[in-house]
Amino acid sequence: MTAMIMHSPTLPMASAAPSGFWRNSLAAGLAVALHVIVLALLMLGWAPQPPTPEAPSVMHTQLVMLPPAPVPVPAPEPVAVTPPAPEPVVLPTPVKPAVDPRVQAQKLEKAALARKRVEEKKAEQQQQRLASEQREREQEQQRQAQQRQAAETARAAVPTSAPAFDSRQYMPLSKEAPEYPERALDKNIEGDCSVEYTVNPQGRVENPTVLDGCHPLFIRPSLAAANTFRYQPRIVDGKAVAVPAVRNTFHYRIK
Numbered sequence: 604m605t606a607m608i609m610h611s612p613t614l615p616m617a618s619a620a621p622s623g624f625w626r627n628s629l630a631a632g633l634a635v636a637l638h639v640i641v642l643a644l645l646m647l648g649w650a651p652q653p654p655t656p657e658a659p660s661v662m663h664t665q666l667v668m669l670p671p672a673p674v675p676v677p678a679p680e681p682v683a684v685t686p687p688a689p690e691p692v693v694l695p696t697p698v699k700p701a702v703d704p705r706v707q708a709q710k711l712e713k714a715a716l717a718r719k720r721v722e723e724k725k726a727e728q729q730q731q732r733l734a735s736e737q738r739e740r741e742q743e744q745q746r747q748a749q750q751r752q753a754a755e756t757a758r759a760a761v762p763t764s765a766p767a768f769d770s771r772q773y774m775p776l777s778k779e780a781p782e783y784p785e786r787a788l789d790k791n792i793e794g795d796c797s798v799e800y801t802v803n804p805q806g807r808v809e810n811p812t813v814l815d816g817c818h819p820l821f822i823r824p825s826l827a828a829a830n831t832f833r834y835q836p837r838i839v840d841g842k843a844v845a846v847p848a849v850r851n852t853f854h855y856r857i858k
Contacts (some may be wrong), residue, residue, distance in 0.1 A: 717789065720857075724783045727858060732780045743774045743835075773802050773846045774835035781824035781853055788857065796821040797852045798829045804843035806834040814850075825853050 787793075796817035801809045811829040813822050829851060836843035 720788060721783075721785065724788065724857070728780045728783065732778070735778060735780070739775050739778065743776075746772070746774060773806070773837040773849075776806065776833040776835055777831070778851075779828055779831045781821075781828035783855060783857075784820045784824060787818070787820040787855065791857060792818060792820060793856050794818045794821060795852055795854050796825040797850055798825050799848060799850045800829055800832075802834045802837070802846040802849050804836050804845055806836045808832050808834075809845075818855075821853065821855055828853065 794817070797814040798811050799814055800811040803809050808829055811826050813825060817825065832851070834846075837846050838844075
């Protein structure tokens, strides 16, 4: 069957495109060529080598035995330990040394003799103190009598209109003898101790000091005795005045 296509002079000619027949014939030719090549190779003794199988991987395992876990042991409870009772200590009984009766008698005799000496000394000091006070009172009376006589003589010589002039001296009122130190008595120590002081307007002793030449054992009793002295104040122009540098000597004798 023949078809006639009329070409118009005004329309362009379409370009010829490959048809489907040629494409199919080209593919069939390539497939036939491949089969021929494979057949020729098989006829020549070529055989396809099978793929080498991979070596299977082996996993090695080892059984390890672990030691059993230690079981915690409970700590023992502390037990209170009672200390043993201390043994009683027996103190040795002190043994009194044997006392010789003769030595004991000598000691008692010496002690009695010392006490007797102290008592005799105190009695003697008391007597001396009384005698000293008696002498001081007598001297004071004599001085007062002399002062009265002098005052009467002065009043007789001075006109009546002139004021009276009073010039009385200080007079001791009380003096106590010091106590004899027992240490000096035991050692048969004798001596003198002079004390210097000031008699204030009130007739009391101030600032007593011991002069040189006094035994150390007689210093304290001499100062203590001097502080107890009392005097009649000295009167000058009707006023009491202090008298400095008054001295008194204490005689310590063992009879």
